[in-house]
Amino acid sequence: MVCLASAVDEQASRMHRDVQAPLIDSLTALGVEGPVATAELINAVVHAATLQLESGHDLDQVRALLASMLGPLVRELGGSGALP
Template sequence: MPRITAPTVAEHRAAQQRALLDAARELLAEGEPEIPGFAEVAARAGLARSSMYQYFRSRQHLLEALIEDAFPRWSARVDEAMAAAGAPDRRILAYVTANLDLVAEGEHAIASAIAAVAPSEKVNRASAEMHNQLKAPLVDALDELGVPDAAETADLVNAVVHAASRQIEAGADVAAVRSRATALIEPYVTLVAHRTGYGNSTT
């Protein structure tokens, strides 16, 4: 990999840090049995091992940076898909498909690998907080749709998403899993949409 260059020092540093995080993510996605070592990450990024110490104090610090990096990327994708969907019933379906698309791209495997290689109270707490934040727009859409007990219903929707995610990670056909998950949830949101005045917004 060629040396990273950028117009400014700040941009150069940001590009290097991005390259190192991406390299660590790739190693975890490949089934790395532990937190990748600095030499291994730097080599994957095409940088000197000493570059790691400019951004990360330790392997644990690298892990924390990976966690902080993973959630905004995932959340932004889901938020973007939901925002483009329009009506709340469509946003709920977009939430399902966007999450499954991310699983298919390997993002969930990376998160699972992080939890597996470094289980800790801090990692578990961060993971729970991220899931709660990610669930918030789903709860909002359900509430706007007029669903009673929106938070509890969101947990049921997520149960379908999680089950579908496990099927994808086990090697099932992504399109088939996505279709099954949508087939389970769409009739419900369509029914509620009709009852609460959103009409045929899912058609």
């Protein structure tokens, strides 16, 4: 049973790294200090938004919150910060 749990933990860790790698690469290319730590914080905000949606919060409200949280960073890095 321990081997199965270890394998599942390793798979989850690998999937997490695979999902974060493009964000870390982009943050690195943009010259963000601490791209790994920044990506972890962004991931935490996105995860919280996912939990809000799963618990029934309104999509437009969650999108607005994401824009208010992440928009300033995006604008600082040269993007518009606007959601499509």
